Amino acid sequence: MTTQHITEAEIAREYVPFPDRGRIHGVTFDGSRVWFARDNELVAFDPSTEQVVRRFSIPAADAGTAFDGEHLYQLAKGEILVISPEDGRIVRRFSAPTDGHSSGMAWSDGYLFIGQFREARIHKVDAKTGEVVKTLTSDRFITGVSCVDGALWHAAAFDDKPCELRRIAADGAVEETLRVPLDGIGGMERTRDDEFWCAGTQGTLRRVRRRAVK
Numbered sequence: 470m471t472t473q474h475i476t477e478a479e480i481a482r483e484y485v486p487f488p489d490r491g492r493i494h495g496v497t498f499d500g501s502r503v504w505f506a507r508d509n510e511l512v513a514f515d516p517s518t519e520q521v522v523r524r525f526s527i528p529a530a531d532a533g534t535a536f537d538g539e540h541l542y543q544l545a546k547g548e549i550l551v552i553s554p555e556d557g558r559i560v561r562r563f564s565a566p567t568d569g570h571s572s573g574m575a576w577s578d579g580y581l582f583i584g585q586f587r588e589a590r591i592h593k594v595d596a597k598t599g600e601v602v603k604t605l606t607s608d609r610f611i612t613g614v615s616c617v618d619g620a621l622w623h624a625a626a627f628d629d630k631p632c633e634l635r636r637i638a639a640d641g642a643v644e645e646t647l648r649v650p651l652d653g654i655g656g657m658e659r660t661r662d663d664e665f666w667c668a669g670t671q672g673t674l675r676r677v678r679r680r681a682v683k
Contacts (some may be wrong), residue, residue: 476646478634480572482676486514486521490672495534496613496614498655499554503674504541504665505656506530511543512550514674525557533574533614535581535657537596542581544571549581551600563599566577566592573614573623573656584611584623591623591641605641609633613657613667624654624667634665634677649677 490533494506502513504520511530532544537655541552544565550560566583573584580602581594589611593602593603613624625633627630631653636645649667656668 474644475646475648476565477680478677479680480650480675481678482516483520484514484516484674485672487672488673491670492670493674494531494657494666496658496660496668496674497541497657498660498666499533499536499574500661503593503658504534504536504554505668505674506532506534506543507672511541511557513554516674516676518553523557525552527552527559533583534573534578535574537576542574542596544574544583546589548599549574552565559654566594566601572612573608574606575597575614575616575658577616577621582614582616582621582658584614586610586612591621591637597601605637607635607637607641609635611613612654615657615659615665617659617661620659622657622659622665624657626654634667647677647679651675 496505511525511527516523529546543550570586572586581596582618583592589607591605592601600661609625610628611623612626615622622636631648632651634647654667658666666677
């Protein structure tokens with residue numbers, strides 16, 4: 470795969486939702502709140518107040534988080550849980566398709582996009598049936614997935630190369646790359662403002678954007 474456009478990114482803002490800096494496993498954004506998985510819970514963080522506003526007990530919430538406009542989706546030990554964001558109730562569950570370590574999930578137009586870390590794959594999955602309809606491959610470890618307004622992105626990190634956010638085509642070819650000045654990215658979500666929420670090491674959330682051209 471060849472990148473067609475490479476841009477430098479910058480950290481616009483950094484947040485630490487919890488003082489114990491527990492690991493963040495997945496990130497999504499509902500337009501106002503950042504939702505993320507944190508071991509055995511699902512958390513809503515309001516960046517405007519810098520406060521945690523909801524916490525739901527979700528055992529084994531160990532990977533990607535997604536939002537379809539109505540429900541949250543959470544990877545948890547080989548399952549995908551469909552969760553009410555109002556009360557944390559699990560309304561449905563089905564088996565995840567990955568046979569390796571899941572490392573990100575996004576929802577778009579009735580499909581889930583689920584990453585596999587070392588396998589460097591992204592599975593497109595029917596969100597109702599769990600059926601895999603397509604698989605894309607990458608040449609880097611995948612550490613987060615986002616699909617907003619039809620644009621599919623994945624984070625790449627932890628393979629002794631610079632951290633990147635990559636926009637990929639329907640065939641998996643890299644169309645755009647943002648190089649991010651971080652040691653690692655452990656989950657990501659693009660916003661409609663063309664910024665990104667990235668989970669970093671030690672329980673840190675960062676808002677990332679393209680570096681302004683001077």
